[in-house]
Amino acid sequence: MAKDGRLVREQEHLACFYPGLLALGAQVLDRPQDLVMAEKLAETCFITYNMTETKLGPERVYFIDNGSNQWGIEFSDSRYILRPETLESLFILYRVTGNTKYQEWSWQIFEAIEKYARVDTGGYAAIVDVRKANVQDNYEDSMESFFLAETLKYLYLIFGPVDTLPLDKYVFNTEAHPFR
DSSP: OEETTEEOOEEEGGGGGHHHHHHHHHHHHTOHHHHHHHHHHHHHHHHHHHTSSSSOOOSEEEEEEOSTTOEEEEEEEOOBOOOOHHHHHHHHHHHHHOOTHHHHHHHHHHHHIIIIIBOTTSSBOOBSOTTOOOOTTOBOSOOOHHIIIIIHHHHHHHHSOTTSSOTTTOEEOTTOOEEO
16 A cells, blocks of 8 residues: 555555455466566464454555565554455455365354354344454444345355355345346
8 A cells, every 4th residue: 555655554444355356367367477576465364363362354464574575564543343355366366266265264254253253143243353352342333234135145155055145146246135
């Protein structure tokens, strides 16, 4: 991202839709190098989940150059607001590659959502700080509609039959609604 003419190594969770976009383009345009990039970007998104105490991804991170081409990650916004973008990309990558690691990663995310975001009233709540496993007093009193419309839909699709909404016959809009 550029800010005031300088490169800022920041990534918002929203950017995690991009690996799926690259994977679709790689498939349609026969560009295997784009698929390699898509897989690496998706792994980066998953790493931001996997490095937290709750295994839920933060809203925003900075990449810090530690020298000698070694990178660290700092959280600049440690909320998890039930976003779908990482799961969207994992779903698309699974469908494009058939690699079951994307199902495994998605299952880990699902288990973390169930453990840390599910509330006693039967719904789900955004998490204030994904770095804290103590969920008491760590909830925001909100559940965005995209959680039901997108996050859960992509979780269903990644584990459902591969002939359900095949990617060569359907496209998904930004709200995960399939169109022929």
